[in-house]
Amino acid sequence: MPNVTFSSPKLKKDITVYATAGDCSTLLSVAREHSIPVDFECENGECGSCAVQVIVLENKTPLGVNLTEKEKIALKLSGRISNEQIEAAERSDVPPPWRLACQFIVRGEDILVKF
Ligand code: FES
Numbered sequence: 001m002p003n004v005t006f007s008s009p010k011l012k013k014d015i016t017v018y019a020t021a022g023d024c025s026t027l028l029s030v031a032r033e034h035s036i037p038v039d040f041e042c043e044n045g046e047c048g049s050c051a052v053q054v055i056v057l058e059n060k061t062p063l064g065v066n067l068t069e070k071e072k073i074a075l076k077l078s079g080r081i082s083n084e085q086i087e088a089a090e091r092s093d094v095p096p097p098w099r100l101a102c103q104f105i106v107r108g109e110d111i112l113v114k115f
Helices: 027-031 071-077 082-094
Strands: 004-006 014-017 049-056 098-100 109-115
Touching: 004 027, 071 082, 071 098
Parallel strands: 004 109
Antiparallel strands: 004 014, 049 098, 049 109
């Protein structure tokens, strides 16, 4: 069961929640379920308003590294990610610095989410 810790100037302190094991929720739906004020608009990977920094807190190969096609476009357009970072994620499982909360699927690993 992964711990998802949210950290933001919008919060009085960091909040850690437990995502349900085997659940394939998006990060945005986990945030909303726990009333964490992550921005969003389209919920479809197009507006980029839900961009968050995701840091994997475990010393094993990160899961779900690959960006969706929509994430690549939205994050590149907003200047949050480079072609090199996309390539590193796809070729070498290097986690990209930014994700879209409405596209990122929470898997069985502890993460820190900054927004
Ligand atoms: S809410 Fe629009 S890209 Fe996630």
